[in-house]
Every structure is written in structure tokens, then in C-alpha cells.
Amino acid sequence: MSELLDTALQLDQNDPLKRYREQFYIPVDVQGKAKIYFCGNSLGLQPKEATRYLQESLDKWQSQVVEGHFEEPDPWVSYHKLLKAPLAHITGAHEHEVVAMNNLTTNLHLMMVSFYRPSGQRYKILLESGAFPSDQYAVESQVRFHGYDPEDAIIEVKPQPGQETLCIDDIVATMQKHQEKIALVLFPGVQYYTGQYIDIQKITEAAHQIGAKAGFDLAHTVGNIPLQLHDWNVDFAVWCTYKYLNSGPGNNGGVFVHERYANDTSLPRFSGWWGHDEKERFQMKKGFKPMYGADGWQLSNVNILSASVQRYALEMIARAGMENLRKKSIQLTGFLQSCIHEADPEGQHVKIITPTNPEERGCQLSMFVLKEDKKLFQKLTEAGIMVDWREPNVIRIAPNPLYNTFEEVYHFYEILKTTLHVY
Numbered sequence: 001m002s003e004l005l006d007t008a009l010q011l012d013q014n015d016p017l018k019r020y021r022e023q024f025y026i027p028v029d030v031q032g033k034a035k036i037y038f039c040g041n042s043l044g045l046q047p048k049e050a051t052r053y054l055q056e057s058l059d060k061w062q063s064q065v066v067e068g069h070f071e072e073p074d075p076w077v078s079y080h081k082l083l084k085a086p087l088a089h090i091t092g093a094h095e096h097e098v099v100a101m102n103n104l105t106t107n108l109h110l111m112m113v114s115f116y117r118p119s120g121q122r123y124k125i126l127l128e129s130g131a132f133p134s135d136q137y138a139v140e141s142q143v144r145f146h147g148y149d150p151e152d153a154i155i156e157v158k159p160q161p162g163q164e165t166l167c168i169d170d171i172v173a174t175m176q177k178h179q180e181k182i183a184l185v186l187f188p189g190v191q192y193y194t195g196q197y198i199d200i201q202k203i204t205e206a207a208h209q210i211g212a213k214a215g216f217d218l219a220h221t222v223g224n225i226p227l228q229l230h231d232w233n234v235d236f237a238v239w240c241t242y243k244y245l246n247s248g249p250g251n252n253g254g255v256f257v258h259e260r261y262a263n264d265t266s267l268p269r270f271s272g273w274w275g276h277d278e279k280e281r282f283q284m285k286k287g288f289k290p291m292y293g294a295d296g297w298q299l300s301n302v303n304i305l306s307a308s309v310q311r312y313a314l315e316m317i318a319r320a321g322m323e324n325l326r327k328k329s330i331q332l333t334g335f336l337q338s339c340i341h342e343a344d345p346e347g348q349h350v351k352i353i354t355p356t357n358p359e360e361r362g363c364q365l366s367m368f369v370l371k372e373d374k375k376l377f378q379k380l381t382e383a384g385i386m387v388d389w390r391e392p393n394v395i396r397i398a399p400n401p402l403y404n405t406f407e408e409v410y411h412f413y414e415i416l417k418t419t420l421h422v423y
């Protein structure tokens with residue numbers, strides 16, 4: 001047996017999280033053979049038991065009908081509260097600082113309504129260059145909404161020439177250079193394309209030092225890296241739950257709003273009845289009185305069918321524990337990195353652009369395909385490996401510590417090596 005395979009099997013055997021894999025549906029090919037799924041950064045696998053909570057909600061709807069809003073068990077009127085404990089664990093927040101609602105882009109708009117408040121000289125937003133398109137469109141439209149020109153009002157930080165990832169000192173230096181002009185600093189935690197983790201605490205501190213607000217898009221960060229959003233003093237954060245949180249396609253996203261704004265009625269916000277003081281919500285009176293904390297930003301009643309699935313998925317992550325997931329994730333991705341190196345020792349075929357330091361990345365590795373172009377991706381796909389291709393030449397590989405194994409990483413290595421040998 002090869003040394004690498006031996007290592008992989010050992011690591012799997014000693015993996016304290018190994019029992020979670022069988023709790024997911026693993027995709028299979030036409031012969032029924034399990035595929036190797038490394039796309040959990042895009043859409044997490046389906047937890048088998050999630051249908052139990054979904055079925056309960058369907059049954060409740062069938063039997064209790066409209067009374068289900070207030071009747072036990074789990075009245076719909078407060079269903080979103082069931083998601084708070086696991087979300088607080090995942091984001092390092094108090095329960096009143098988080099709420100599940102809407103989708104990520106909607107939430108980003110709602111947060112910018114409250115936290116992007118341009119005035120006088122201070123009207124610019126600092127972003128990374130190459131931000132996820134939805135974030136770019138949201139930011140551009142917000143800037144225009146306030147009457148500014150995106151060309152002028154958006155400042156982008158780029159990687160150094162010849163580099164693929166951002167240097168945190170450059171981000172801080174850019175903030176200082178434009179310190180009177182920046183109203184909002186908006187960064188991802190983990191960058192979707194490169195897999196780089198950008199230190200949320202440092203960015204927040206630097207933003208606050210220049211008098212700007214710090215917001216984060218945590219689409220690729222929640223469930224991937226343990227967070228301490230409260231202690232790091234982050235102003236707001238938004239996320240979706242279908243990536244590392246395994247809640248299913250298009251499920252409800254979420255927001256974090258720091259406790260210091262919990263009672264802040266001076267912040268402008270776009271309001272709806274679900275954000276109104278719940279004690280008076282059904283009195284149907286005029287005059288919006290926000291709920292304490294993140295709940296005050298809710299617009300609508302929660303999508304219960306989605307939230308049921310999400311509830312199971314989030315509880316599962318909280319049970320596994322973010323610290324345990326991270327520990328395995330560092331090992332698993334480290335193993336993947338050595339395997340890629342073994343398959344292409346001279347670095348002639350592929351180049352990993354994700355930082356090699358585990359502190360600066362989550363579980364995803366992104367690699368440039370130097371020679372083979374999209375054919376390499378197609379060959380991997382034909383061999384039953386699910387990774388993704390991002391134009392112009394990147395393959396993203398994200399082994400998820402909740403359901404992927406070291407042995408799968410080993411098989412990926414075998415296939416990659418064989419494929420590269422053909423060229």
C-alpha cells in the first residue's frame with residue numbers, strides 16, 4: 001500500500017467526526033458508485049434526517065392549518081428563534097445578534113440601508129477587487145441610490161502585481177490613505193475565488209480606527225471557519241446557508257447585527273411587520289417599533305418549509321462543533337495540498353493560489369490550471385470527482401470536514417496524477 005493511502009486511512013480511522021458522513025446523501029454515478037464531492041463550498045450535501053423536520057412542518061400545516069402559527073409544537077410565529085442557538089454558535093454571537101431571514105443579497109441591501117450612511121466627504125465604500133458579482137451589483141446600486149458615481153465612490157483593493165491574493169497591510173494602508181472618505185468597508189471572510197481568509201478582526205479594527213463601519217459577506221466563511229463576530233466588534237455580517245451550512249438550494253440566509261445597535265432607533269432601516277415589536281405585532285397598529293437586536297431588521301414571516309430543513313442542518317453543525325470541524329478541516333486541506341504537490345511535484349501543470357498558511361484559508365483550495373485548460377476539469381468530472389471550474393482557469397476543491405474523508409482526497413490524488421501523466 002502506498003504511504004499516502006496508508007496515511008489517509010489512518011487519519012480517517014482516528015477522525016472523531018467520521019460518523020457524520022453516513023448522515024448525508026453522497027451523490028452516486030449511474031452504476032451507483034459514490035462520487036467524490038468537493039463542491040460543498042457551492043452547495044452542501046443533503047442531511048438525510050432533514051426531511052424529518054420538513055415532514056413535521058408539512059404535517060403541522062396539514063392538521064393545524066392557520067392555527068399552526070400559534071399552536072405547539074414549534075409555533076411558526078417564533079420558528080426563526082429555533083435557529084438562533086446554532087447560528088450564534090457558528091458565528092460567535094449572542095442569540096439576539098443573529099437572525100435567519102431572506103437571502104444573502106437582500107440582506108446585504110438591508111444592512112447597507114442601515115450601515116452605509118454617506119455624508120459630506122465620507123461617502124466611499126472600500127471593497128476587494130473581483131468581489132462576487134452579486135455584491136458588486138448591490139454595492140454599485142446602493143452608491144447610485146445615494147446619488148454617487150460608482151467609479152468615484154467605490155475603492156477597490158487589488159493584490160500586488162504578480163500575486164493572486166490580498167495583502168492585509170495593503171487593505172489597511174488603503175483605508176488610511178482615504179481615511180476621511182470611507183464610510184463603509186466591506187469584505188468577505190473567505191474569498192470565493194481564491195479561498196483566502198481575510199482577517200475579520202484586523203479589518204474591523206482598522207475600519208473603526210478611521211471612523212468607518214465594517215461589514216462582511218460570510219457566504220464562504222460560515223460553517224467553514226470558527227468566528228467571534230461579537231468579540232471582534234463587527235458592525236454587521238450577512239450569509240447564505242446553502243454552502244457550508246448544508247441547508248439546501250436557496251434556503252434562508254442570515255444576518256449579524258452587533259449588540260451595540262440592538263436598541264438603536266436612529267439607524268435608518270427598511271422595515272416590515274416581522275421586525276416590529278412582537279408583543280404588538282398583531283395589533284396591526286401604525287408606527288414601527290423595532291424588535292431588540294437583529295430581529296428588528298426582519299421584514300416578513302419566515303419560510304417555514306425552508307427553515308425546517310435549515311434547522312436540522314444547523315443543529316448538526318452545532319453538534320459537531322465549529323472548533324472540531326476546523327481542526328479536521330486544517331488536516332484535510334493540508335493533506336489535499338500535499339497530495340496535489342505529490343501529483344505535480346514540479347508545479348508544471350497546476351498552481352495553488354490559495355495561501356499555504358492554514359490561518360489564511362478555510363477548507364477550499366483553488367488551483368490555476370497552467371497547461372491543460374478546461375480539459376483537466378472535464379477529465380476529473382468523468383472520473384467521478386465533483387469540483388468546480390471558474391473562468392478563466394481555476395478549479396476549486398473544497399473538502400468538507402463534516403462529510404469528506406482523507407481517503408477521498410487520496411483518490412482525488414490518484415486520478416489527478418494519472419490524468420496529468422497523459423499530457
Ligand SMILES: *Cc1c(COP(=O)(O)O)cnc(C)c1O
Pocket residue numbers: 103104105106132134135188192217219220240253
Ligand atoms: C454565494 C454567494 C452569494 C449568493 O447570494 P444569494 O443572494 O444567496 O443568491 C453572494 N455573495 C457571495 C460572496 C457568495 O459567495
